[in-house]
Amino acid sequence: MNHPQSNHRRRSFLKSASAASITLSLAEFSFLGRLPSVSAAESQLPTTAVQFSEDIEPLVRLLEDTPRQKVIETFAEKILSGTSYRQVLAALLLAGVRNVQPRPSVGFKFHAVLVVNSAHLASQSAPPSDRWLPIFWALDYFKSSQARDQQEGDWTMSAVDQSKLPPPHQAKQAFREAMESWDVEAADVAIVSLCQSASATEVFDLLAHYGCRDYRSIGHKSIYVANAYRTLQCIGWRYAEPVLRSLAYAILNHHGEPNPSTSDLGPDAAWRMTQQxxxxxxxxxxxxxxxxxxxxxxxxxxxxxxxxxxxxxxxxxxxxxxxxxxxxxxxxxxxxxxxxxxxxxxxxxxxxxxxxxxxxxxxxxxxxxxxxxxxxxxxxxxxxxxxxxGREKVAAQTINLGSSESSDQASGDATDTSVDKLFQTVSENRGKASAAMLGYLDSGAPPEALIDAARRLVFLKGNDSHDYKFSSAVLEDYYAVSPDFRNAFLASSAYLLPGSQDKNNGLVDRVREAIL
Structure with a gap:
């Protein structure tokens, strides 16, 4: 039985998380300790709809059928009773690919699928106590996307016609021919045969090739290739077939245009130059x-x-x-x-x-x-x-690389700048916050403190899929940039990261109520 004082401390989180100033201590998320820890390693459908394996179908159906207002509570109960992190992650991805169409653009409502890996990355990088929060957010976000898809026609992925699959030794060539001719039906059966016969590495290489060939959907095709593969690396390749069918369908999107294989279109111009x-x-x-x-x-x-x-x-x-x-x-x-x-x-x-x-x-x-x-x-x-x-005014500024006098001054002032103060400034003046972040990093302060704070603020403040997609990308990429330039890169993220004075999203409150 919990001690009354312990319950009081847990309930104090709601008040502290809503306060104007930010406190980024682990104690704020102590109530999450009631959930099982997540290690870093770890109704009837239409008869024509694709069906998943018996180990995951019931959980996917539960997610599909649970009303949005009850999904947090329903899945909190499942998790408390033993459902694992990987099972929930798999249900998220599979429910998305079965229920949300990547058309007319590989974006918008389809972010319910695209954001699964971003939530997973945020979870992997978070302290053990926080790792369920991005997953709960993604569960709720799926329900909003599912509702939008229902309003737009209630698309459902159909079962594949096994009789039309090319034989395994012809699968790769059949897939290439279908993708080159932008033939959706041929690509659908070819990718299933390829998935059943080729290695995951070979399949990824092919999809990466086609995912980067055109600028349609402002990069979402490449994003989907990477995010789908990365999520499958966690949940298991046995779930790959419906995901890859969805992915091939998305890559072939050219909504409102003639067939790119027989037309000279702007989004394909760079690809032609690349091939030459x-x-x-x-x-x-x-x-x-x-x-x-x-x-x-x-x-x-x-x-x-x-x-x-x-x-x-x-x-x-x-x-x-x-x-x-x-x-x-x-x-x-x-x-x-x-x-x-x-x-x-x-x-x-x-x-x-x-x-x-x-x-x-x-x-x-x-x-x-x-x-x-x-x-x-x-x-x-x-x-x-x-x-x-074609959008708002484009400022003439260039990225601050930390070599100017103003940057030196920012670095000098950074010794008195806490991470809390930096993210307060993000809410007040993003340009100033970017300069202050660069000064903080150039002063030799630990980047991990800033990165951890940014991620936790996404948990508290993030409302849109882009909050997760953007933060997971830039916080990961800090380490992919050479040391000479990585501080400038991370500091530029202040223009889109959430600040500590931004409105809370209410997610933490809902999760807290569901598990206490």
Missing amino acids: TLPQLDKGWKFGRVDSGATLSLLDTLRSATPSDAVEATAEMLSSGIAPQSIIDALYLSSGEMLGQQPGIVTLHSATTTNAMQYAFRTAYRDRTRQELLLQNAAFIPYFRQSMQ
Whole structure:
């Protein structure tokens, strides 16, 4: 039995979490200790609908059938009775791919699927006491997306016709032909046969190749490739078939356009340049020298380049002996710079797409696929810049790299700046907060304290899928950027991370009430 004082301390969380100032101690989340710990490692459907294996179908159905207002409480009860983290994560992904159509764009309501891995990454990186919170948020978010899909026609993934599957030895060629001709029906049966016969690594490489070939859906195709594969790495490849069917369907989206295989369309221009350029790359392209000057040169080029220009400039650097890392640093800095120029949905996706493409670059096994990802990532930066022009005003500022007098001053002032104060400033003045974060990091303060605080604020304040997608991407990518540039990159995230004065999302309160 719980001691009355212990219950009182748990209930005090509700009051403290709603306070104007932020306290980022583990004690605030102590009530989560009632849930089983999560280790870092770990109604009838239509007869035509795809069915999942017996081990997961009941949990998926429970998620599908539970009303949104009861989903937190229902799954809290399941978790308390022994349902595991992986089972809940699998149900989230599978319910999404069965119930939410990745059309007319691989975005919008489909973020219920795209955000599953982002929530998982946030969970993995959080203290053990907090790891259920992103999953509870994703459960609630799925229900909102499911409702929207029902309003738009109530799409459900159908069962595949097994009689139409190409034989295993022809699956790869059949899939390539279907993807090249943008044939949805042929791709659907081919990916099932490929999933049943090829290795996960080979399948990922193929999907990464096609996921990066066009800019439609502002990068969401590459994002889905990376996020689907990463989630399957946790829940198990045995659940891959419906996920890969959904993924192939998403990659072939070209809503409102003629067939790209027979048309010369703008979103495919950079891909054509990439394919023409690849034969020019030397076999030693991976073994060049790291050169910060080359990074800054490419950063400047990407500010005004066309997508095709970006491909050409990147290929020239690789051919001249510049290491991929120096190019990658420029891509990260470019995405960070755009955040300050126009904080919003387009520039957010420049960061999340770069995160996805760089994950794929590190994971793909064929040199050609990795080259494609690098060149296409460079091409997407100008595509994003073009998309910015159709929205709000684009500021003329460039990313603060920490070398100016003002940055030196910020660094000097940072000795008296706490993490709490930094995130208070985020709510008040994002430009000032970015400069203060750079000063804090350049002063030698531990980045982990800032990263942990940012993640916890997403748990407390995040309302939209993009809060999870963006934060999981940039907080992970801090360590992928070279030391010379990583502080500037992370500081730019202040333009879109939640601040401590932002309104609470109410999630923590709902979870607390469900488990006490």
